[in-house]
Amino acid sequence: MGTRVQQPGVGTTKTEYFTFAHPPNEFVLESGQKLGPITIAYETYGLLNKNKSNAVLLLHPSTEDANAAGFHAGSTQRGWWDNMVGPGKAFDTRFLFVICSNVLGGCGGSTGPSSINPQTGKPWALDFPVVTIADMVNAQRHLIDFLGIEKLLCVAGAQLGGMQALQWVASYPRRVRSAIPIATTLRHSPQQIAFNEVTRQAITADAEWRKGYYYGFGRPETGLAVARMIQNITQMSDRIMEEKFSRRLKDPGDTGFFTDDFEVEGYTKYRNDRFVKEFDANSYLYITKAMDQFDLSRGKLFASGRPIRTRFMVVGYLSDWLYPPYQALEIVRELKSHKVDATYCEINSKYGHNAFLMAADEQTHLIRHFVQTDIFW
Amino acid sequence: MGTRVQQPGVGTTKTEYFTFAHPPNEFVLESGQKLGPITIAYETYGLLNKNKSNAVLLLHPSTEDANAAGFHAGSTQRGWWDNMVGPGKAFDTRFLFVICSNVLGGCGGSTGPSSINPQTGKPWALDFPVVTIADMVNAQRHLIDFLGIEKLLCVAGAQLGGMQALQWVASYPRRVRSAIPIATTLRHSPQQIAFNEVTRQAITADAEWRKGYYYGFGRPETGLAVARMIQNITQMSDRIMEEKFSRRLKDPGDTGFFTDDFEVEGYTKYRNDRFVKEFDANSYLYITKAMDQFDLSRGKLFASGRPIRTRFMVVGYLSDWLYPPYQALEIVRELKSHKVDATYCEINSKYGHNAFLMAADEQTHLIRHFVQTDIFW
Numbered sequence: 001m002g003t004r005v006q007q008p009g010v011g012t013t014k015t016e017y018f019t020f021a022h023p024p025n026e027f028v029l030e031s032g033q034k035l036g037p038i039t040i041a042y043e044t045y046g047l048l049n050k051n052k053s054n055a056v057l058l059l060h061p062s063t064e065d066a067n068a069a070g071f072h073a074g075s076t077q078r079g080w081w082d083n084m085v086g087p088g089k090a091f092d093t094r095f096l097f098v099i100c101s102n103v104l105g106g107c108g109g110s111t112g113p114s115s116i117n118p119q120t121g122k123p124w125a126l127d128f129p130v131v132t133i134a135d136m137v138n139a140q141r142h143l144i145d146f147l148g149i150e151k152l153l154c155v156a157g158a159q160l161g162g163m164q165a166l167q168w169v170a171s172y173p174r175r176v177r178s179a180i181p182i183a184t185t186l187r188h189s190p191q192q193i194a195f196n197e198v199t200r201q202a203i204t205a206d207a208e209w210r211k212g213y214y215y216g217f218g219r220p221e222t223g224l225a226v227a228r229m230i231q232n233i234t235q236m237s238d239r240i241m242e243e244k245f246s247r248r249l250k251d252p253g254d255t256g257f258f259t260d261d262f263e264v265e266g267y268t269k270y271r272n273d274r275f276v277k278e279f280d281a282n283s284y285l286y287i288t289k290a291m292d293q294f295d296l297s298r299g300k301l302f303a304s305g306r307p308i309r310t311r312f313m314v315v316g317y318l319s320d321w322l323y324p325p326y327q328a329l330e331i332v333r334e335l336k337s338h339k340v341d342a343t344y345c346e347i348n349s350k351y352g353h354n355a356f357l358m359a360a361d362e363q364t365h366l367i368r369h370f371v372q373t374d375i376f377w
Numbered sequence: 378m379g380t381r382v383q384q385p386g387v388g389t390t391k392t393e394y395f396t397f398a399h400p401p402n403e404f405v406l407e408s409g410q411k412l413g414p415i416t417i418a419y420e421t422y423g424l425l426n427k428n429k430s431n432a433v434l435l436l437h438p439s440t441e442d443a444n445a446a447g448f449h450a451g452s453t454q455r456g457w458w459d460n461m462v463g464p465g466k467a468f469d470t471r472f473l474f475v476i477c478s479n480v481l482g483g484c485g486g487s488t489g490p491s492s493i494n495p496q497t498g499k500p501w502a503l504d505f506p507v508v509t510i511a512d513m514v515n516a517q518r519h520l521i522d523f524l525g526i527e528k529l530l531c532v533a534g535a536q537l538g539g540m541q542a543l544q545w546v547a548s549y550p551r552r553v554r555s556a557i558p559i560a561t562t563l564r565h566s567p568q569q570i571a572f573n574e575v576t577r578q579a580i581t582a583d584a585e586w587r588k589g590y591y592y593g594f595g596r597p598e599t600g601l602a603v604a605r606m607i608q609n610i611t612q613m614s615d616r617i618m619e620e621k622f623s624r625r626l627k628d629p630g631d632t633g634f635f636t637d638d639f640e641v642e643g644y645t646k647y648r649n650d651r652f653v654k655e656f657d658a659n660s661y662l663y664i665t666k667a668m669d670q671f672d673l674s675r676g677k678l679f680a681s682g683r684p685i686r687t688r689f690m691v692v693g694y695l696s697d698w699l700y701p702p703y704q705a706l707e708i709v710r711e712l713k714s715h716k717v718d719a720t721y722c723e724i725n726s727k728y729g730h731n732a733f734l735m736a737a738d739e740q741t742h743l744i745r746h747f748v749q750t751d752i753f754w
Contacts (some may be wrong), residue, residue: 100652119380129674179654189618189619190618190619190621190622191610191613191615191619192605194609194610194618195610197606198603198606198607198610201602201603202579202582202603205579205583205599205602205603206582207584222582223582225578225582226575226579226603229571229574229575229578230575230607233568233572233575234573236568238566238568238701241566241567241568241571242566242567242568244567245567260483280750288445321698324615
């Protein structure tokens, strides 16, 4: 009991921190506001080759961080894409130098609303400036410069990560050889905005949120737990919920009215969820707002005017109703209509939006092949 | 401005109240607990014919009440199914005697958690006994007896209303000539339970809910508003949201971070929603719990052992992802496998679950024809 079988992987990893934009050379946000210094938390796996042509940038979904693979010393918690990153995996660290950075505005070590505002010596809270996905990508570009990488072999990510991948190409087309946007969209539909908004309302409705200035007091965990439930429901397919939970009664002896009759409800588990216990509520608000405001539709992906020679593999999942395949097809249509090399891969997974977390054989094979195609040794 | 064009309808209506189960003759609930006296709020439209063969019982969805058609004196708010009930409409009051009763456990005038507990002289709150859909139907049966109706021409309703229609046939097969379960299911899927549970959690997370004993204090309106948003999102199709809201910016001059950038978010409107302002939070908890516990699958519809000669028309909507058509097909399969006369009608509406509120021509025509087929004059 409790023995953990070690799967081949990247092993123990450590988050590193890169700080730039020290005043007076502050970073100018899309809004025109200035911010600095900025710290970006990141991890790397594998080795950068001599001509720096094997670097892959992984971009995380909304509630994850820089720890994509392996585990930190003293922890058994593996990175969010551990089954996709490592020797012999989709992003094969025997050949690739894999970077994953936490986003600007996040709470995984990067500068965000829970960071100290140098002007006041207190956490920024809602005084933190609005950040966009273009701002997140611009900040990452400083990290990539620092690492000495001129051209990324690939940018890849799902959901918010996919939006960043698209934004990388929009902002820096010459610096990205290939891109894999997964289960993502050129812009959120009203339904996606509405689901995000209801999670934000659940958080801000919690009295413990204290209008955003909760640092030093408690955490709005009740609101975060409601938000987490909504996320979990929308990221799972109807079918996988049926398979997973069916209607097993949790405890046939328990007939109390407000207890969790059905296992699916298991609300109490959310109370101990890592997101609820650790994720900064304000970071969640800023990040989801950035997602809702993201819009590279109708030609805006090409607004830089520079030619896009990046190769694309756009991935959608048949059972994903939160980021439905028609949105992936819209990305492909937009790319093709501008003569960009783009393939659409639809994966017949039953896991809904969460499919991107599963290292399905098909997915692993597709990605491995696509990424390694043009490593220039 | 403000002039209201009078559409043909049932005109001014009034809710009536029927009280039964006066102690010591209390009503025995499915749980074995006793309850009494019980009041059921109801309305009727049209006239009962001489041999009482033209009575139709409409069963309301979870957050509605007895006011299905017309409007109350002094109000311009029409009943929830006003466009389906009236002279020349789907339920044609020139020929039919239409009854709509508020459910036991509700807050539209029927006995429920906000009613006074005769033992204490205070509102029941969470001391109100658990009620099931079978209990709701048994209470309605007392009303139908009181109205002197031996056999209902039809029972019809959507969602919770459809569950009640199914339960009527399961409990009293000989008293129902025909049934129209609409956008409903033999039992909730884990996804449906999970969405209900998250709305309950949003309500109970509100400090104003006061662990259920909020009567005489405020109302948990923040929680109710979050619940209402979730309901609205899940009851609308992705496509209709896109058409309705697109991504029109509400006010291009307003760049505040926590303002509603997109019209879809319009959270503030929920603050003034009738549900948020008027619906009893505990009734909502009891009713949705009854829906989650409802289960007439796998032969339980036929558990009474009495033959079912009721004719069924089961209606599903192609764009309804909350109560998807496959659940309607399961009802039909279950009925057919027991040799019950059942037809499935799938309506190609774009409105999602809310389609049942739209008097689409096709729907009106199908229902009118089906209901009037066997009026026995």
